[in-house]
Each structure stands twice: as structure tokens, then as C-alpha cells.
Amino acid sequence: MTGLIVLVSFILIFFVPIILYEKFGLFKGFYHDIMGWHEPTDERMFDGCSLHSRCKYCGREIMQDSHGNWF
Numbered sequence: 001m002t003g004l005i006v007l008v009s010f011i012l013i014f015f016v017p018i019i020l021y022e023k024f025g026l027f028k029g030f031y032h033d034i035m036g037w038h039e040p041t042d043e044r045m046f047d048g049c050s051l052h053s054r055c056k057y058c059g060r061e062i063m064q065d066s067h068g069n070w071f
């Protein structure tokens with residue numbers, strides 16, 4: 001039972017900020033500037049093998065990898 005509480009707390013501590021970041025752009029200074037996670041705009045472009053977009057924070061051109069992450 002204690003293990004379950006620890007697991008749930010762990011998930012909340014790690015995932016809630018990520019969801020807040022993706023939905024509202026909170027903690028941008030940490031996730032975007034330090035971790036390098038760019039956030040795409042709605043403007044998407046497919047070049048035949050990968051999806052391109054532009055980061056809504058820094059305006060850099062970014063690409064989506066096969067796992068759905070933007071870099």
C-alpha cells in the first residue's frame with residue numbers, strides 16, 4: 001500500500017508539471033530553456049519523412065522524431 005502511494009506521488013510530481021507545461025507553457029524556463037523541449041505551433045509541414053514545425057517560444061524550426069518528441 002505504501003508502495004502505491006509512493007508511486008502515485010512520484011507520477012504526480014513528474015507528470016503534472018509536464019502536462020502544465022504542454023497545456024499552459026508553465027515552467028518554460030526549465031523545460032524549454034534547460035531541457036530543450038520545444039513546443040510546436042499549429043503550423044505543420046511534412047517533407048516526406050518527418051514533420052516540421054516552428055517552436056512557439058523561440059521561433060526555431062523544429063522536427064518531430066519517431067517518438068513524437070520535438071527537437
Ligand SMILES: [Zn+2]
Nearest residue numbers: 038055057058
Ligand atoms: Zn524553442
